[in-house]
Amino acid sequence: MSAIDFEVSVPQLRCFIAVVDAGSVAEAGRRLGMSAASVSKAITRLEEGAGVRLLHRSTHALSLTEAGEALLEPAREAVRAAEAFEEAAGHARGSGDAGVVRLTAAVGFVRHVLVPMLGELARLHPEIQLDVRATNEVLDLADNGIDLAIRSGSLVGLPGHIHQTWFTCPxxxxxxxxxxxxxxxxxxxxxxxxxxxxxxxxxxxxxxxxxxxxxxxxxxxxxxxxxxxxxxxxxxxxxxxxxxxxxxxxxxxxxxxxxxxxxxxxxxxxxxRGAAASVVMLRRERRLTPGRLATLMAFLSARAPDFSDLL
CATH class of the missing domain: 3.40.190.10 (Periplasmic binding protein-like II)
Structure with missing residues (x-):
């Protein structure tokens, strides 16, 4: 097969990466907001286009083939490049404030802090779409295509990221x-x-x-x-x-x-009580920050939870 015959889509690559990281098609579908059947079909089409088998499939387990192992990091690089192009294109056409922001935070934080703010966000910034991954798992921002993470605790060992304190609480x-x-x-x-x-x-x-x-x-x-x-x-x-x-x-x-x-x-x-812990907004370090991400962070910063009556 010649290179010109091979067409691959970023969504297919995202599905491949998600399955590897999640360890199962079903869990990958949950993280991507897709059905397991759709994820499986995307990977099959990717394998057909590439002309190689990427995953060994059995009733009880999934594992990378030799080709899959070799192509995993190029797949990650391709997805990162596509995301960088999307951001740059948004700035070039002057519409960087519109689009999707992918955010992750702990389940309890999403329910008790973030969700009550979303009505006002929708009213003030209808141009922003928010894709929230509520999980107690600490997701890798680059590997999962996350724009912003809300985290607390130590951030040691996270080079290439920028964080700012949102609020503190004990x-x-x-x-x-x-x-x-x-x-x-x-x-x-x-x-x-x-x-x-x-x-x-x-x-x-x-x-x-x-x-x-x-x-x-x-x-x-x-x-x-x-x-x-x-x-x-x-x-x-x-x-x-x-x-x-x-x-x-x-x-x-x-x-x-x-x-x-x-x-x-x-x-x-x-x-x-122990010392108050910081809750931070964490994003990847990039030369270009999408306007929609800057807008969301400014919105959140202005609405930091106030616990003065309980301190």
């Missing part, structure tokens, strides 16, 4: 009134060991996340490693179990704010 220890009606509230961090504790398991590392709170001994700020009665890899499940009276949970203040204000939750051990 983690808070909370319980429902129904739980406190049957169990006395703890007065110190050590007394938490006598309670039913609900904890978050990092879905990537598999480790249960420590609670960033000070102790009497460690007055500079540290962490507490409590025994878990319940453990979840979803922040909303942690919070929902706490609201149902299942025990005591520790979550970022943005997740707890509404319930603390309406009395559905009570903060415990406020004097032992």
């Amino acid at each position: 983690w808070v220890i909370c319980a429902a009134p129904s739980y406190l009606a049957r169990r006395p509230a703890p007065r110190t961090i050590a007394e938490l060991d006598e309670h039913d504790l609900i904890r978050f398991r990092n879905p990537q590392s598999g480790q249960i996340q420590p609670w960033p709170h000070r102790t009497v001994v460690d007055t500079t700020g540290g962490s507490y490693e409590p025994r878990a009665r319940f453990a979840f890899d979803d922040g909303d499940a942690v919070w929902g179990t706490m609201l149902a009276g299942g025990g005591i949970a520790c979550v970022p203040l943005y997740l707890a704010a509404a319930s603390l204000r309406n009395g559905a939750a009570v903060e415990l051990l406020a004097d032992f």
Whole structure:
């Protein structure tokens, strides 16, 4: 087959990359917002066009062929080049403010912070389309075609990215009134060991996340490693179990704010809060920043959540 006979589309390459990164056609479809059948068909057409088999398929597993392994990085480079061309073309035709912004953030953050802002975004900026990937997994921005990530915690090991702090908030220890009606509230961090504790398991590392709170001994700020009665890899499940009276949970203040204000939750051990954590907007470092991305970031910056009444 000559080079001139071979036609490949960027969507086909995106499907190939997504399947490799996700480990399954079904999960790749979920991340791309496509059906598994459509993803599979796109990869089949890519293989037919290239004249090589990219993936070994069996009933229970997928794996790269030798050709697939060799072509994976060129596929990534081609997708990056296509995205760069799309951005440059947008600037060239003077319409960089219109189009799609792909954003990723944790599930709980999307539901409790981002979603309440979207009505105003739609009203003020109808030219912007927002494609949100709500996931507790930390996605690679380049590999997944993400324009903006909302993250907290360490950003060490992320060269080639630019980040700006959006807001800061502490983690808070909370319980429902129904739980406190049957169990006395703890007065110190050590007394938490006598309670039913609900904890978050990092879905990537598999480790249960420590609670960033000070102790009497460690007055500079540290962490507490409590025994878990319940453990979840979803922040909303942690919070929902706490609201149902299942025990005591520790979550970022943005997740707890509404319930603390309406009395559905009570903060415990406020004097032992750890240092406030930064929530940042992270984007890839590029010479050209799409106008629509700059517009969205300005919109979000102007509406940083205000927790002054709870601090």
